[in-house]
Amino acid sequence: MKWSKLPKLTPDEPTPPRDPAASMSLINDVIRHPLDPSYEAAAAKKRAAGLAPTSGTRSPLLILVMVLIGFGLAVSALTLRTPLGEAKKQHDELVSRINKGQTLIDQRSRSVTGLNTEIAGLQESALSRGNRQDTTDELHVAEAVAGAVAVHGPGFVLSVNDAKDAGTDAQGDPRTSGSDTGRVTSADLQMVVNGLWEAGAEAIAINGQRVTSLTAIRFAGEAILVNYRPLVPPYDISIIGPSGLHAAFDKNAGGNYLSTISKGVGVRSSWRTSQNVQLPEAPSVSLNYARPAKEKSQ
Structure with a gap:
């Protein structure tokens, strides 16, 4: 009886370690190929035809437009915004003018009162020299009635x-x-x-x-x-x-x-x-x- 030659038994060979990034294959694929295959194929077709990518020719113009828009918005904001220092200066000037005007009114009011007193004294003196007591009494009554x-x-x-x-009202003001x-x-x-x-x-x-x-x-x-x-x-x-x-x-x-x-x-x-x-x-x-x-x- 002949025995067939059996394969030689050898110890088990070690299994190679598993790639930890194997489970991230989808993420790696998205990172390496961000464009959709259809868009990538269309871009490759344009490059093959000698056409430059659309974004390459328009990006400088887009940047320029955005800069101009930003500049316009900044100018508008500065134009509409009143500086606090200028507003306070105008407020102080207005208050100063009001105070000066009130002081002038007070001075002239005192002057008018003094002149009226002087006029009344002259009237009394003139009437007393003319011995017109009846006229003096009538004048006093007339001044009182008129509120003078x-x-x-x-x-x-x-x-x-x-x-x-x-x-x-709605705000509680009567x-x-x-x-x-x-x-x-x-x-x-x-x-x-x-x-x-x-x-x-x-x-x-x-x-x-x-x-x-x-x-x-x-x-x-x-x-x-x-x-x-x-x-x-x-x-x-x-x-x-x-x-x-x-x-x-x-x-x-x-x-x-x-x-x-x-x-x-x-x-x-x-x-x-x-x-x-x-x-x-x-x-x-x-x-x-x-x-x-x-x-x-x-």
Whole structure:
């Protein structure tokens, strides 16, 4: 019996180590070939035909356009933006001009007051030399009625104020034209002042502003204007007049009107008596009409 020759047994050969990057073959392929095969084939076809890649000819133009756009945006931003230093400088200049203007107004106001005092002294002196006491008395009465001089005497102070729940606008401001419920208006003050004159008032001022026959009581924006000066509530109406003025006012149209708005919309009012009500002179009094005084026959 013949035995076939068996293959020689040898120890197992070591298995070569596995490539750790084998699992990253897809990522490596994407890195090495970033272009889609179709795009790469089209680019190769263009290169074979002698055509330069599109991006190569347009990139300088694209960069130039982008630089121009960036420059334009920068110039626009610098043009629209006001430097903080320049704005502060303009603000300081404006404040300085306002302060100088106010100082000039104060100086000229003092000068006007001094000249008026001098004129009044000369008038008194001229009238006293002519022994015209009756003319002097008439002049004093006319000045007081016209509001040309400050006056003082017994009287009353009527305070008129908005209702506690006065209407407000969307921002909660009760002084705008969009919310007049419960607010004192210029028409209200006009009715009250006319009623006070009717009741026997000799002189009236509202929050320190003398009221004369030429005084305008108006509503403008967010405030009531008296003599073109804005006032805010409460409105203190100072009155010089007889002791029965309060009772007479309650019975006339002005008093009835004040009572109606107090009950209807909640406008608040109060009276107090004073033995020395002081009223300033009117801001400006213009002489429109005059007549010569007749000399008495000797």
